[in-house]
Amino acid sequence: MKRHFRVWRGDSSGGDLEDFxxxxxxxxxxxxxxxxxxxxxxxxxxxxxxxxxxxxxSCSMEINGMPxxxxxxxxxxxxADETVTITPLRTFPVIRDLVTDVSxxxxxxxxxxxxxxxxxxxxxxxxxxxVDVERSQEFRKCIECFLCQNTCHVVRDHEENKEAFAxxxxxxxxxxxxxxxxxxxxxxxxxxxxxxxxxFCNITKCCTEVCPEHIKITDNAIIPMKERVVDRRxxxxxxxxxxxxxxxxxxxxxxxxxxATPATAETPSGRRLPESPALGPDGRLDIxxxxxxxxxxxxxxxxxxxxxxxxxxxxxxxxxxx
Amino acid sequence: xxxxxxxxxxxxxxxxxxxxxTDRWWLAPLITFLGLTAWVTYATVRVFMHKWFYVEAYxxxxxxxxxxxxxxxxxxxxxxxxxxxxWLIPEASLxxxxxxxxxxxxxxxxxxxxxxxxxxxxxxxxxxxxxxxxGETRFPLVFQNAHRYAFYAAAIISxxxxxxxxxxxxxxxxxxxxxxxxxxxxxxxxxxxxxSCRHIAGGRLKHFSKHPVRYRFWTFVSKLNTRHMLLAWVTxxxxxxxxxxxxxxxxxxxxxxxxxx
Ligand code: SF4
Ligand code: SF4
Ligand code: FES
Ligand code: FES
Numbered sequence: 326m327k328r329h330f331r332v333w334r335g336d337s338s339g340g341d342l343e344d345f346x347x348x349x350x351x352x353x354x355x356x357x358x359x360x361x362x363x364x365x366x367x368x369x370x371x372x373x374x375x376x377x378x379x380x381x382x383s384c385s386m387e388i389n390g391m392p393x394x395x396x397x398x399x400x401x402x403x404x405a406d407e408t409v410t411i412t413p414l415r416t417f418p419v420i421r422d423l424v425t426d427v428s429x430x431x432x433x434x435x436x437x438x439x440x441x442x443x444x445x446x447x448x449x450x451x452x453x454x455x456v457d458v459e460r461s462q463e464f465r466k467c468i469e470c471f472l473c474q475n476t477c478h479v480v481r482d483h484e485e486n487k488e489a490f491a492x493x494x495x496x497x498x499x500x501x502x503x504x505x506x507x508x509x510x511x512x513x514x515x516x517x518x519x520x521x522x523x524x525f526c527n528i529t530k531c532c533t534e535v536c537p538e539h540i541k542i543t544d545n546a547i548i549p550m551k552e553r554v555v556d557r558r559x560x561x562x563x564x565x566x567x568x569x570x571x572x573x574x575x576x577x578x579x580x581x582x583x584x585a586t587p588a589t590a591e592t593p594s595g596r597r598l599p600e601s602p603a604l605g606p607d608g609r610l611d612i613x614x615x616x617x618x619x620x621x622x623x624x625x626x627x628x629x630x631x632x633x634x635x636x637x638x639x640x641x642x643x644x645x646x647x
Numbered sequence: 648x649x650x651x652x653x654x655x656x657x658x659x660x661x662x663x664x665x666x667x668x669t670d671r672w673w674l675a676p677l678i679t680f681l682g683l684t685a686w687v688t689y690a691t692v693r694v695f696m697h698k699w700f701y702v703e704a705y706x707x708x709x710x711x712x713x714x715x716x717x718x719x720x721x722x723x724x725x726x727x728x729x730x731x732x733x734w735l736i737p738e739a740s741l742x743x744x745x746x747x748x749x750x751x752x753x754x755x756x757x758x759x760x761x762x763x764x765x766x767x768x769x770x771x772x773x774x775x776x777x778x779x780x781x782g783e784t785r786f787p788l789v790f791q792n793a794h795r796y797a798f799y800a801a802a803i804i805s806x807x808x809x810x811x812x813x814x815x816x817x818x819x820x821x822x823x824x825x826x827x828x829x830x831x832x833x834x835x836x837x838x839x840x841x842x843s844c845r846h847i848a849g850g851r852l853k854h855f856s857k858h859p860v861r862y863r864f865w866t867f868v869s870k871l872n873t874r875h876m877l878l879a880w881v882t883x884x885x886x887x888x889x890x891x892x893x894x895x896x897x898x899x900x901x902x903x904x905x906x907x908x
Contacts, residue, residue: 333660333662335660335661337657337658338658339661340660340661341661342662387667387772389667389668389669389670390664390666390667390668390669390772391668391670391771391772392771392772407669410667410669412660412662412667413660415659415660415662415772416659417659418657418658418659419658419659419660425660426657454854454855454856456855456856456862457853457854457855457856459855476771476772478767478768478774478775478780479780479782481772481774482768482774482775482776482777482780483779483780486780504853505853506853506854522782522784524782524783524784524789525780525781525782525783525784526782526783527757527758527761527767527782527783527788528754528757528758528761529758529761529762529767529768530758531768531771531772534771535771535772544842544872544873548754548842549842549845549846549850551792552795552842552843552846552850552851553846553851554792555792555795556851
């Protein structure tokens with residue numbers, strides 16, 4: 326059966342909604358329709374996608390005005406005579422058709438301090454209790470579709486806030502690390518407030534509404550982070566206590582980030598430690614593989630290793646069957 | 648070829664429609680607007696009525712007048728009558744401001760009125776139409792962060808409300824008692840489901856495993872907390888209903904349905 330669609334086509338110099346009638350079969354999702362469009366009427370229609378299973382976060386678009394994953398929006402949720410309007414994400418600069426430039430999010434990711442390993446515990450020796458990591462684990466479900474970033478009115482309606490505001494996806498990152506039982510940084514609350522602009526959020530919960538992973542972004546990350554900031558910043562009793570007991574200076578002294586385990590430390594097997602990927606000349610990770618010296622994501626094993634390893638360098642010993 | 652960046656031009660897609668949403672996104676903010684406006688109007692009228700707040704025979708006192716602190720209170724005054732009789736001074740002048748502050752700074756009500764009254768944003772992916780936006784980073788909204796103190800006050804006031812329900816138990820059992828108890832239980836549920844309470848109970852900890860009792864309390868509050876929005880509306884309902892029932896009894900429009908005594 327043919328259904329009516331309107332798809333935004335164009336690039337950063339302009340564009341418009343174009344009308345199409347496309348065949349739709351039972352059980353199909355919006356991304357299927359876009360693929361059919363590419364196969365039949367508009368071979369040059371640009372669209373990002375990868376997994377078609379709601380797990381890669383590539384196919385974010387706006388369907389009838391709501392930010393959603395194209396591969397997770399069933400055609401059966403619309404009535405047969407309904408026109409379905411598909412547009413690119415509005416908050417980010419458009420590249421072409423349904424593809425937008427989401428580098429805003431990668432820049433914000435870079436500005437978020439990474440996990441700081443606890444001093445004196447070598448990688449591979451981290452031990453945590455399930456109840457302690459549970460809260461952080463919810464946030465690991467994030468597939469980085471950036472639908473929440475796109476919906477958040479702080480940047481969606483106010484381009485000028487992009488500089489100061491990191492967005493919900495990075496608030497859950499901040500909360501994940503601040504609640505992490507082994508993270509050694511103590512300045513995550515200040516960073517959330519001053520570096521990420523947590524105060525801009527007015528907890529209107531649109532990020533939670535659109536998250537395809539159903540992460541309770543506002544209730545479990547943003548509000549707890551706001552409360553944690555209050556502990557430090559606005560709670561006069563706590564501040565007074567700090568002043569009187571001079572704890573502020575103690576804490577300030579302790580707030581330097583402990584360094585990762587020195588490279589000479591030994592792993593349980595006595596062999597080589599995991600290494601961090603190579604950094605660019607600016608001391609940061611490359612955000613696009615195009616500008617990286619090699620294609621593909623940086624290897625956690627270091628760039629000088631090729632697989633399979635020669636047998637004498639393998640650190641794994643098969644247990645003796647006898 | 649995939650690349651995250653494209654040098655040069657950085658313009659958003661030129662889409663003329665402010666929103667392309669086709670569902671009735673305006674319904675939820677509209678209902679919130681009407682509901683909150685109606686409730687606030689009712690409560691304001693009742694608070695400044697200065698009558699029909701107490702049923703002597705059964706010791707029913709409406710939560711809007713508790714604790715009753717002016718000379719008009721008569722038998723209802725449990726904590727003395729330090730306040731003067733002046734029409735601008737509500738009988739419960741010492742508690743109402745804190746309750747107002749508690750609900751005003753509540754994380755749920757903030758969402759509700761930012762969306763329904765301030766239209767910032769009216770609904771998801773619908774533009775907020777404000778020139779500038781600084782969220783809760785500046786005066787006066789930065790004071791929303793004081794919610795925790797309003798929570799402490801509200802917890803104390805819930806104790807006073809509980810006392811009112813216990814005191815009304817002096818003579819038998821009537822429908823009024825049941826209504827008062829339901830109201831008090833709902834008020835406790837709402838107060839304990841508060842996000843600040845969740846934080847204080849255990850949310851601020853880094854290691855739950857080192858604080859098993861607080862972890863259990865946190866788990867309990869978290870369960871209530873997922874219903875915070877529901878409880879916020881239910882308590883508006885039970886408060887208005889309790890008050891209306893007691894007003895109707897006090898004004899002799901109806902008589903209490905007695906179950907015992
Ligand atoms: S709750 Fe905060 S972060 Fe989430 S969409 Fe609303 S303003 Fe943005
Ligand atoms: S938090 Fe949810 S909406 Fe935001 S990027 Fe992650 S999966 Fe997408
Ligand atoms: S294609 Fe991977 S999430 Fe839709
Ligand atoms: S009362 Fe609603 S969050 Fe505290």
